[in-house]
Amino acid sequence: MTQHPDHDVELYRDDGVYRVFVDLxxxxxxxxxxxxxxxxxxxxxxxxxxxxxxxxxxxxxxxxRAVDTEAITATYREGVLDVELPVDPGESPPGRRIEIEK
Incomplete structure (x- = not known):
């Protein structure tokens, strides 16, 4: 079964993979x-x-986050484009948390 997005485009993170659903x-x-x-x-x-x-x-x-460009996949079923963008395991998250001094 294909997930139909509530909006034209939706982005989700799912266990190290970003998934983009596009309603087309x-x-x-x-x-x-x-x-x-x-x-x-x-x-x-x-x-x-x-x-x-x-x-x-x-x-x-x-x-x-940075993605593994060689592992990107896309499928199109029932009018929905589903693109999987695996997170690059060697890339650290951009930015850092900044502590507030008291």
Whole structure:
């Protein structure tokens, strides 16, 4: 069963893997382009119908941790794109917690 997001795009963290769900009903897989560019997931979809009829979707998702770019996978079922972005185990989390002096 495919998870249908409540919004057009949703990001979840699940045991060392970020999952991005994108609701793209009515598109064919060939009309969807998924890329990892400058630490962002980009999703574009374009469908041209008859004269004056077209659908365009463009969205970027920032991911808060470095990911293993070689292990990224994507599936498209029942109108939902599901992209898995495994966290890079060698990368430390960005930033640090700062203690407040009393």
């Amino acid at each position: 009903p009515g598109f064919d897989p060939e009309e969807i382009d998924v890329a990892w560019v400058h630490h962002r997931l980009t999703v574009s979809a374009r469908r041209t119908g008859g004269p004056g009829s077209s659908r365009v979707f463009d969205h970027e998702v920032n991911v808060p």
